Amino acid sequence: MVALATEQAQDAGLFGPDSVTWRVNGDQSMAIAGFRALLLQAVHPLVMAGFNDNTVWFDDMWGRLQRTGDWVGTVTYGTTAEAEKAGRVLRRVHASLPEGVEPESGLPYRVDDPELLRWVHVTEVESFLSTYRRCGGVLRRGEGDQYVDEMRASAELVGLERHTVPASEAEIQDYYDYVQPQLRVSKVARNNTLKFIRPPMPRWVRLGTPARPAWAGMVGLGIAMLPPWARRLYGLPAIPGADLLATANAYAVRRVLASVPLVITSNPAYGRALRRMRSLQPALV
Incomplete structure (x- = not known):
């Protein structure tokens, strides 16, 4: 038991502190990237049908957000064993869900269909990476591709085969070109x-805090950060300078969040990983 605990303490996890994934996924820009990813995932009608049929999002929105944050934190910063366990749990949950039918097209779907899992994975990775960049995050030449390649380890956890997932930014764009004919904003x-723009909140939160306008502002920024083709699917007009304005606003939000103590803004898994890595240092000397 002691040996196992020591081994876990010295485990850098799927990525490790020298990875691009640690840097990107731990950045304050992820607060915006999460909204963008959810809004982009919603333009796939089968994914949206599965979400709508099998979630209690609006009954337990805060709990769902917490679980999503826990997933990203565990996969990114947890030990290998913790990440693999999270993957097994998620795959069991997906496998237990019934098949459904998308109401407008009549097409059947399975939540664990590799095509749907791939869409969710790719939109998350591309949203995290593009938002990080547009918020002022710095990447050296080739690190964008490195991030996409690294994150294929996360895709394997949900049940995808590594070779079926884009390994570079160019492959992500090719994938988007391939899948766009299937996309639309369903009813x-x-x-x-x-x-999502106006989620249920306790009365004291609505009236006594700026949570409502702050939330709506973040959702609006997430929409503004979407690719032009996705905004068109939502029926939004093309406004000159809109991308530049969205980037400037996202950069400002990141700067504000960066001024907040990390104990408030960072994922708890990040702190645990840093402590684990500090315990590993003597073994590396």
């Missing part, structure tokens, strides 16, 4: 997006 997606 379910539109209704859920409207609810």
Whole structure:
């Protein structure tokens, strides 16, 4: 038992502190990237149908957000054993969900269909990476591709085969070109997006804090940060300078978040990983 605890303490996890993934996924820009990823994932009608049929998002929105944050934190910063366990749990949950039918097209879907899992993975990776860049995050030449390649380890956890997932930014763009004919904003997606902008909040939060306008502002920024083709699917007009304005606003939000103590803004898994790595240092000397 002691040997196992020592081994876990010295485990850098799937990526490790020298990875691009640690740097990107631990950045304050992820607060915006998460909204962008969810809004982009919603334009796949089968993914949105599965989400709508099998989630209690609006009954337990804060709990769902917490679980999503825990997933990203565990996969990014947890030990290898912790990440693999999280993957096994997620795969069991997906496998237990019933098949469904997308109401507008009549097409059947399975939540664990590799095509749907791939869409969710790619949109998350591309959202995290592009938002990090647009918020002022610095990447050296080739590190964008390195991040995409590293994150294929996360795809394997949800049940995808590594070779079926884009390994570079160029492959992500090729994938988007391939999948775009399947995409549209369904009635379910539109209704859920409207609810997402104004989620249920306790009365004291709505009236006594700026949470409501702050939340709506972050969702709006997430929409503004979407690729132009995705904004068109939402029926949004092309406004000159919109991308530049969204980038400037996202940069400002990141600067504000960077001024908040890390104990508030960082994922708890990040702190645990740093302590684990410090315990590993003597073994590396």
